[in-house]
Amino acid sequence: MKPHPAVLQACLLFRGRSVEEIEALLQKMIYTVSEYPKKAVILAEGDTADRLGIVLSGRVEVQKNHPTGSGVTIAHLNQGQTIGEAVLFRRNNSVPATATAADPCTIMFIGKQELLRMFTADTDMLTRFIENLSERLVLVNRKIEMLSAGPLRRRIVDFLLEQAELQSSDQIRLPFSRKEWAEHLNTARPSLSREMGILRDQGWIQFKGREIALLDMLQMKDYIHSVEAAPGDNR
Template sequence: MEKIISPLLRGLNEKELQDMMDIHFSRKQTYEKNAIIFSAGSIIHEIGIVLSGSVNIENNDLWGNKSILSNVPAGQVFAETYAFSHEPMMVDAVAAEDCTILFLDFNMLMDNPLENRTWQNKIIKNMLNVSMQKNLALSSRIFCTSSKTIRGRLLTYLSSQSMKAGSTTFDIPFNRQQLADYLNTDRSALSNELGKMRDDGLIEFYKNTFRLKAVPQALS
């Protein structure tokens, strides 16, 4: 089985990973960009791990308004809360680009003690850490959308991405429409504000690459 770098599978060896496949606890599937992996309203029993590409977690209301709640890059996990709770999904999991997903059967993990399967307890322990990281990511988005102004939201988001990258030059995982959806604002207004911020000497950008040129005194 190919080597997978994921916090959920930390500490597992190749033999354990292969055993997961052999007993049908895990399976792989590929998706094209914009394909629906899990849809709102579904009751699921599998956790998804992104092996390649990335996945967006989206909320779409009855009026057709879309909001991107998070981007799940390669190695990270999605849908674990719904797989655990067996509650209908309130969001869509959508392929942000061509991607390959490794699915783990959560029912098998939690409901059936697997004799001599050392990987079972490892995954359960890793799940706690993954859940904590997801809570931090959700808190980050709340911070990014709390400002009343588009500039405030952009500065908060770009500052967080800069700190995450450890550099004032960094790439973001969203195109302009996706960034507008993530920050819960209009794309045209967001693009206009980015232009103003560039003219004010705060940032430089080209497509998904940004550079912070000045540290703002306030984020609102």
Template sequence: MKKYSDILRKCPLFDGMKDEEIDLITERPGAVEKHCVRGETILAEGDPVRYFGIVLSGGAQIVRIDYYGNRSILTDIAPPQIFGEAFACAGLEAMPVDVVATGDTSVLLIDAAAAQPGAGDSRLLFNLLRIVSKKNLLFHRRAEITSRRTTREKLMTYLMLEAKKNGSRTFTVPYDRQELADYLEVDRSGLSAEIGKLRREGVLECRRSTFTLPDLPRMHGGGEYHL
């Protein structure tokens, strides 16, 4: 793990911890480095909940497949973020989702049982609680998007939240068109058609995964954009 020491120091799980304290966790028995290519499953739905992981390089997505095979992207994970910790903390027996690599990816899988904090690991517990709390906020954000009724409403809610997060009306989203449809839980062809309509109406500009929203004065005579 020495070659990933800089990444591990930046991992929110180890915030405020010394290098030797990090080593005690990442070098415990049950910690396994895994390499995956794009599309490869890191952790599969139905697998026993044994590990949580840290993305060391590349990236991954948390994906849910419903009964009919429809795919939804719940969130993206980039270095040095962690995944699977909520399922381990909840004591689930089986993974309810897939974790899938989005490119050439390396992760550190840590046996949740072997990494149980001891009496002196209060910092680790605090960090874990903070991570789970922040992820709950992200899932609340996604629920705000997917609870909208129409494809247009879902798309514009997502894009306006992204513009606010980036502090710019021009921004790049981390999804291609199919992945964006999966994230919004809409049909890809319907999404493409809606983007085309919005472009013709002057509501947005789009080039691949980069979007530009109009200045406020152009949005309905200077007023708020109404979904």
């Protein structure tokens, strides 16, 4: 199966390239494309990271598992985003977390040696790869900040305000299910539902399914500032 060049334009490695330029690159590249049904494991924790994955379609969930059997969702990856780049060139290049198909998905894989060949021939692509690593580091830092942000309500409001900024609207759509959102926030779904109900009753939000309307972003921002000023508050 051959990836569509227009899809690859969403990937940072190929960003700024025309469809014709990507088509020419594909003719010279060595790669594979694999399809995965929902819930199939794409990369398992402990596997050797010897290739870069690019999501061509569907959605991928990355989760860090604990010996107790519980796990924390680290990221949800959509079309154009990459898998495995953070550890690909480490000396100990074992996969640190499990990547699973959240929906039926198609993944393009490029081997480590092929990537090195491409970087040698195309320094612009190497620059984009480094930019991609930097973006991923920022996402990890945001995740750490969110998980250490204190009370659940604060984490929920933080997330909603961030999504409003990303989607440039006070009418947002969750990028994943309520269950996945709870995992993303490292909480139980009933706890998330309870806090969402409180925010609705306060007149800050309205929601139906994945659609959430932020009715009072000023109050939400004031709440964040008040929690930051009083870190002992567990609301």
